Amino acid sequence: MNKTTESVWDYPRPPRLEPSPRRIRILHAGRTVADSTRALRILETSHPPVYYLPPADLDLSLLTRSNGYGSFCEFKGTAGYWDLAVPGSPAVVQAAWSYSQPTARYAALAGYLAFYASKVDECWVDDELVQPQPGDFYGGWITRDLRGPFKGAPGTRGW
Known part of the structure; x- marks a missing residue:
């Protein structure tokens, strides 16, 4: 378990991409x-980490590409979104996103998926249930080893 406290204000801009040895789990509808x-994490000033997971560690039978929606990151490029559908449970639209052709600096993210903790039942880092980053735009995961304040709450988009 990571015992070091990190301040999100020490994270760089442009963001740093690094491997994470921590166990990342996502559960939804049982x-x-x-x-x-084998996650990768993105660390960007004022944001809690975003964890990107390799497709081999996902239950891809539960995920389908969202139709007609994408977003653009000035650093990573154009993101596509994924819907999550667990049989017997309502579908979660745009529960995750990925970069199929990220910029050269973030090439390792190609095909990896990141999930919004606010849109699924449980996201875990090691044995800790994470808190979602405030707001509906950013997808960072807050754990007790992080210090903020965190971008995303009302009034913080212009930081």
């Missing part, structure tokens, strides 16, 4: 959507 110790 199903394990992801379980990985």
Whole structure:
């Protein structure tokens, strides 16, 4: 377990991409959507980390590409979105996103998926249930080893 406290204000801009040895799990409607110790994380000033998971560690049978929606990151490029559908449970539209052709600096993210903690039942880092980053735009995961304040709450988009 990571015992070091990190301040999101020490994270760089442009963001740093690094491997994470921590166990990342995502559960929704009683199903394990992801379980990985091979995640990559993005660290950007004022944001809690965003964890990107390799497709081999996801239950891809539960995920389909969202139709007609994408977004653009000045650093990573154009993102596509993914819907999550667990049989017997309502679908979660745009529960995750990915970069199929990220910029050269973030090439390792190609095909990896990141999930909004606010849109699924449970996201875990090691044995800790995470808190979602405030707001509906950013997808960072807040754990007790992070210090903020965190961008995303009303009035913080212009930071």
